[in-house]
Amino acid sequence: MAEGATGQRVLILGGGAGGLELASQLAGDGRVAVTLVDREMSHLWKPRLHEFAAGTVSSTLAEISFYMLARMRGFHFEQGEVRAIDRAGGRVELGPMRDDEGRELAPARFLAYDLCVVALGGVTPDFGTEGVAENAVRLDGPEDAEAFRTRFAGAMIRARATGVPAEIVIVGSGATGTELAAHLRNSESGFEARGGGARQGKLLGITILEAAPEIMPGIDPELRRKLVERLKAIDVKTVTDAKIAAVEPDAVRSVSGERWPADVSVWAAGLVGHPVLRRLADFELDDKGRIRVDRTLRSTVDERIYVMGDAASLVPKGAEAPLPPTAQAAAQEAAYLSETIPFLLAGQPVEPFVYRNRGRLVSVGRAGTVGRVRPGVGDDFLIHGQFATAAYNALQRHHQWKVLGRLRGTVAIFADMLSPAKGPALKLHG
Ligand SMILES: Cc1cc2nc3c(=O)[nH]c(=O)nc-3n(C[C@H](O)[C@H](O)[C@H](O)COP(=O)(O)OP(=O)(O)OC[C@H]3O[C@@H](n4cnc5c(N)ncnc54)[C@H](O)[C@@H]3O)c2cc1C
Structure with a gap:
């Protein structure tokens, strides 16, 4: 691991929305030696994943090499799959890296730390629903976005050739599902025949299914009303009270027996902590599999391990539930930790994290x-x-x-x- 001026080693696990911001800010400070670990070789900002999936975005930041960023911002990058944290030994185990044929590129390794930050994110749970793993796409990472893009493009090409609209059914009306629906409507125009005119000869039907009585549960009612208006304006159908029993190869089926034909089904219902969090160490987890932390983002079981972003279960002062999993929270936590970590390493007390809902x-x-x-x-x-x-x-x-x-x-x-x-x-x- 990289040695810095002070010799104090900070190991950040996960280079997503939160971890990468922390690595960049902390390394820029020059006071500590920062190592960032990610299994991917490039960073993809997750809030743009649906755009990537819809196949219309080509952003400078859509994918950017961790190796290049490390050189630019002064941290060390180690590519590999985080397997476990040896708390007693103060080290993290990375699995071996292999190519597509299974040949070993790099052996399993251990990285030592003085302070470790877990920023491994979350995944979409299927709640044991039949057929989700086999038949639906979830937008959890770049490979999912790629899989969706391939299937979506295929369905659109077929729709163009046959004149029968492609049907996309999205389960879950949260940020991911709603944003994806809107962006797909944008990308439809790319498949329209020249001179065909907007929405002439419809190529794409989009349906959002929500189990709750209203879309976007928890959202401000006035915002919801405006959102529903906008979704109608872009011809996205929303169905509430739709409790899903199964995702079939060509349809989504509800508990009450309704069936929505689907060329591509997307499962975007909620978020839980990444499954690896359960295996990392003996952390205390909440009911969504996120690691419980105190108000300085320190894990409840180890004073040398901090957790941030979607992996953390942080209940702010006066609140009853943990913070929702958003990039907004992850960014604020990254800024907070970049300020407190040098003090923590020096054994000094720090003020608690205060979340500001923007x-x-x-x-x-x-x-x-x-x-x-x-x-x-x-x-x-x-x-x-x-x-x-x-x-x-x-x-x-x-x-x-x-x-x-x-x-x-x-x-x-x-x-x-x-x-x-x-x-x-x-x-x-x-
Ligand atoms: C489509 C979509 C739209 C969204 N839009 C918004 C929005 O508008 N506003 C907002 O605030 N939030 C939005 N969010 C939520 C936001 O993206 C997340 O809350 C945020 O990315 C969480 O950041 P994080 O650093 O905790 O985790 P992530 O950004 O998920 O990063 C986790 C990192 O850990 C790495 N990793 C995972 N497991 C391992 C392992 N075993 N070994 C090594 N590396 C590993 C991954 O490769 C990844 O780089 C959106 C999410 C989605 C999916």
Whole structure:
């Protein structure tokens, strides 16, 4: 592992929305030696996964090499699958790396740490529902996005050739499902015949199925009303009270016997901690398999292990439930840990993490953007139009600046703005 000026070694497991921001900020400080571990060789910012899946995005930050970022930002990158943490020995075990034919590229290794941060993210659970693993696509990582893209393109080519619309059925009306639906509607136009005119000779039917009585459970009612309006405007069908019994090869079936034919089924119902978290060590987990932490993000069982992002179960002061799994929370936790870790390594006390809910924003492409934001403590108001669009872009801009630095981040942002698919038809932050 990299040796820094102080010799204090910080090992960050997972280079996603939270882990990579932490590595970039902490290494830039120069006070500690930072090693980032990820099983992938490049970083993909998860909130854009659905755009990648729909096949329309080509972003500077859509995929960016960890090896290159490490050189740029001054941390060490170690590619490999995290297997376990040896808490007593203060080291992490990585499995061997193999190529597609199973030949070993790098042996199993151990990496030592003085402080370890777990940022391994989460996955979409199937709740034991029949046929999900075999027949549905889940958007948990780049390989899922790739699988969806291949199936979606195939269905669209068939629809174009036969004149029978492709049917995409999305189970779950949370951020992932709703954003994917809106973006698919955008990508449909790419398959339309020249001169065919928008929505002439429909090529794509999109249905969102939600088990709860309303879509986006937990969202502000006024935002929901506007969201439903927008989904209708882009011809996305929503069905509530749809409790799913099974995903079949060509349909989704509910407990009450309804059946929705599907060329591609997407399972986007909730998020739990990554299964590897259960195997890592004897951590205390919550009912969603996330590691319980105290208000400094320290794991409840080990003072040298911290947890952040979707992997962490953090109940803020005065709250009853843990923070929701969002990039917004992961980014704030990364900023917090980048400030506290040097103090922790020096054995000094730190203030607890305070989450600031910046609100939710829904951007509906050409039709505008609406949202509820909280710019200051206690404030909470609805915004729309240009202001909302600018605010909506802020989360990703923030990520690009933190990861790439101000200059390169700005260049990446301009590249994104010039890209033919510069944003989804509908986007939610929260
Ligand atoms: C389609 C979609 C849209 C979203 N939109 C928004 C949004 O608009 N706003 C918002 O705030 N949030 C959004 N989210 C949620 C947000 O993406 C997550 O909350 C955020 O990515 C969590 O960050 P993280 O660092 O905890 O984990 P992740 O970003 O998931 O990163 C985990 C990393 O760990 C690595 N990893 C996993 N297992 C191993 C292993 N065993 N060994 C080595 N490496 C491993 C992975 O490769 C990955 O790089 C969206 C999510 C999706 C799927």
